[in-house]
Amino acid sequence: MAHQMVIVLDFGGQYNQLIARRVRECGVYCEVKPYTAPLEDLKAMNPIGFIFTGGPNSVYAPGAPQADPEIFKLGMPVLGICYGCQLLAHHLGGRVTAAVDDSAREYGKTETFFDTDCKLFKGLPAQGVSWMSHGDYMEKVPEGFRLYAHSAACPNVAIADEARGFYGVQFHPEVNHTEHGTDMIRNFLYEVCGASGDWTMGDYKETAIRQIREKVGGGRVLLALSGGVDSSVAAALVAEAVGSQLTCVFVDHGLMRLNEGDEVENAFRKWNINFVRANAEARFLAKLSGVTEPERKRKIIGEEFIRVFEEEAKKIGRVDYLVQGTIYPDVIESGAGDAAVIKSHHNVGGLPDYVDFKEIIEPLRLLFKDEVRALGRELELPDYLVMRQPFPGPGLAIRCIGDITKEKLDTLRQADYIFREEVANAGLERSMDQYFAVLTNMRSVGVMGDSRTYDYTLALRSVTTSDFMTADWTRIPYEVLDRVSVRIVNEVPHINRIVYDITSKPPATIEWE
Numbered sequence: 353m354a355h356q357m358v359i360v361l362d363f364g365g366q367y368n369q370l371i372a373r374r375v376r377e378c379g380v381y382c383e384v385k386p387y388t389a390p391l392e393d394l395k396a397m398n399p400i401g402f403i404f405t406g407g408p409n410s411v412y413a414p415g416a417p418q419a420d421p422e423i424f425k426l427g428m429p430v431l432g433i434c435y436g437c438q439l440l441a442h443h444l445g446g447r448v449t450a451a452v453d454d455s456a457r458e459y460g461k462t463e464t465f466f467d468t469d470c471k472l473f474k475g476l477p478a479q480g481v482s483w484m485s486h487g488d489y490m491e492k493v494p495e496g497f498r499l500y501a502h503s504a505a506c507p508n509v510a511i512a513d514e515a516r517g518f519y520g521v522q523f524h525p526e527v528n529h530t531e532h533g534t535d536m537i538r539n540f541l542y543e544v545c546g547a548s549g550d551w552t553m554g555d556y557k558e559t560a561i562r563q564i565r566e567k568v569g570g571g572r573v574l575l576a577l578s579g580g581v582d583s584s585v586a587a588a589l590v591a592e593a594v595g596s597q598l599t600c601v602f603v604d605h606g607l608m609r610l611n612e613g614d615e616v617e618n619a620f621r622k623w624n625i626n627f628v629r630a631n632a633e634a635r636f637l638a639k640l641s642g643v644t645e646p647e648r649k650r651k652i653i654g655e656e657f658i659r660v661f662e663e664e665a666k667k668i669g670r671v672d673y674l675v676q677g678t679i680y681p682d683v684i685e686s687g688a689g690d691a692a693v694i695k696s697h698h699n700v701g702g703l704p705d706y707v708d709f710k711e712i713i714e715p716l717r718l719l720f721k722d723e724v725r726a727l728g729r730e731l732e733l734p735d736y737l738v739m740r741q742p743f744p745g746p747g748l749a750i751r752c753i754g755d756i757t758k759e760k761l762d763t764l765r766q767a768d769y770i771f772r773e774e775v776a777n778a779g780l781e782r783s784m785d786q787y788f789a790v791l792t793n794m795r796s797v798g799v800m801g802d803s804r805t806y807d808y809t810l811a812l813r814s815v816t817t818s819d820f821m822t823a824d825w826t827r828i829p830y831e832v833l834d835r836v837s838v839r840i841v842n843e844v845p846h847i848n849r850i851v852y853d854i855t856s857k858p859p860a861t862i863e864w865e
């Protein structure tokens with residue numbers, strides 16, 4: 353079944369993915385396309401409406417991204433957000449200028465007054481906070497448009513030509529700071545575009561399963577399972593589609609958290625697939641023996657991972673398709689930027705070139721992370737897999753500072769488990785995006801009973817973040833930190849001191865290595 357679709361036309365704003373996520377949360381499928389995409393291609397996607405994103409430019413600046421003016425002749429609704437709103441004005445006969453004084457330049461939370469006769473604000477409060485971030489302002493509103501919202505500084509916070517289905521807002525309805533922002537997007541979708549809300553994970557699951565079956569036919573499929581959310585959900589989906597034609601190779605490098613390997617294996621019991629767990633702990637530890645330099649650790653683990661996977665794949669023989677757990681943010685971001693390499697991330701989903709196969713299947717390619725989780729639930733994967741926090745490919749090796757031994761890893765595993773358990777007991781799991789223990793390589797003097805100890809210092813790390821590119825350290829309540837500390841020093845041998853990492857990213861990174 354083809355879904356109704358809205359196209360989010362990307363003009364370079366920082367919240368573009370967020371807009372797309374909000375649309376999908378409202379039960380409408382959407383895709384993000386660059387503003388340079390040919391109009392013919394966009395038309396061929398058969399959308400029910402467009403959303404123009406914000407962007408860093410001024411519409412009148414030379415070389416500023418422009419919309420193809422023909423887009424306004426398609427008879428299709430458009431919602432312009434921030435820069436997108438100014439584009440509407442600019443193209444349809446209005447005038448946009450730089451705010452000459454600070455009074456018309458707005459940034460941050462702004463008290464806003466709405467005309468609820470406008471379809472965009474239908475059923476919502478007439479007054480509320482909206483999140484502004486614009487330096488330009490609409491000096492002249494285009495013919496046919498009316499003003500539908502204002503703030504103290506700005507008379508035209510929202511404009512619309514309801515007859516043509518054109519709406520523009522100067523603020524960002526997609527960010528949480530805007531009260532009822534998602535409701536405004538929902539109004540645009542349902543009241544203006546006539547959406548029916550046909551994007552559900554149940555539907556997606558059925559469609560994806562059918563497509564995978566059609567594509568694979570009687571072929572054989574191989575998947576590298578890391579135990580992370582994406583590869584697990586991809587595996588479950590393909591398992592549901594083609595059962596025993598699928599082989600999942602789970603390379604257990606011995607650097608997982610407590611019980612994690614068994615949890616992954618157990619979750620896949622219910623499918624009749626070929627599940628290979630390559631217990632390679634000894635191999636990995638041998639290769640890592642005496643290695644202390646973080647990048648060397650990462651390289652060794654990445655290479656060894658591929659070697660083990662390759663050996664297992666050879667045993668299977670002919671393979672037609674390789675499944676990868678690529679998700680939509682990777683697709684949108686790929687090709688963008690050439691930032692400095694801070695850490696060489698090795699992603700076990702991204703296995704390339706050395707196994708002979710016909711084609712790669714990426715069944716999650718169009719899904720956001722929260723949708724991947726929802727799909728995982730549809731497929732009845734256990735919550736401990738579906739809700740799993742991000743875990744780096746090199747695993748505990750980069751949380752065990754200095755050289756790695758089995759004993760140190762076991763110490764770290766126990767401490768990390770207690771930390772996670774206490775976070776869960778305190779009901780804080782959802783407010784902490786990533787949290788874990790790090791076994792530092794430092795030892796210090798302590799006293800236990802009447803004896804002197806000389807043992808390791810354990811660091812606790814927790815971050816709150818939406819994109820993992822920047823992160824703040826989590827303000828964990830002292831009582832929770834205290835419980836974690838008391839339990840760890842009492843229950844885990846060789847740790848006599850606990851510290852809490854209070855650096856944000858930047859300047860620190862989330863992981864310690």
Ligand code: XMP
Nearest residue numbers: 697698699742743744745746820861862863
């Ligand atoms: P950093 O430490 O760079 O981490 O702030 C950002 C996010 O990436 C995760 N991470 C990795 N993920 N392979 C991965 O798949 C890796 O090698 C790797 N190193 C870091 C980290 O856990 C955090 O979520």
